[in-house]
Amino acid sequence: MSIKILTAKENPHVAKLKNEFDIFRVLDIKKGKLEIIEFFNKDGVFRGFGKDTKTAFKKAKKVLKNYYS
Numbered sequence: 354m355s356i357k358i359l360t361a362k363e364n365p366h367v368a369k370l371k372n373e374f375d376i377f378r379v380l381d382i383k384k385g386k387l388e389i390i391e392f393f394n395k396d397g398v399f400r401g402f403g404k405d406t407k408t409a410f411k412k413a414k415k416v417l418k419n420y421y422s
Contacts, residue, residue, distance in 0.1 A: 357381045359390075366410065374417055381406060392417055 359379040361368035367379050375394050382389040390409040392399040399420065401413025 354382065354384045357383075370414065370417070374421065381409075396420070 357380070359367050359381050361371060367376075370376055370379075370392065374392070376392050378391075378393040380389075380391040380393075382391065386404065388403050388406050388409040390401045390406065390413040392413055399413055399417045401409045401411065401416060403409035403412055
């Protein structure tokens with residue numbers, strides 16, 4: 354299992370989400386064939402799972418938007 358912190362410099366999509374939803378940390382976790390993206394903010398942790406980072410990012414973003422709508 355490997356854990357990496359995604360920053361706004363590495364990924365422009367992270368910068369946009371950080372400003373919009375007040376996210377203070379984004380983690381990219383790889384566990385075998387599974388990719389996990391986690392968004393942390395004051396209301397909790399929002400996770401997305403997928404076979405690659407792009408899919409996991411989309412699912413985590415969808416969970417975050419559903420929570421605030």
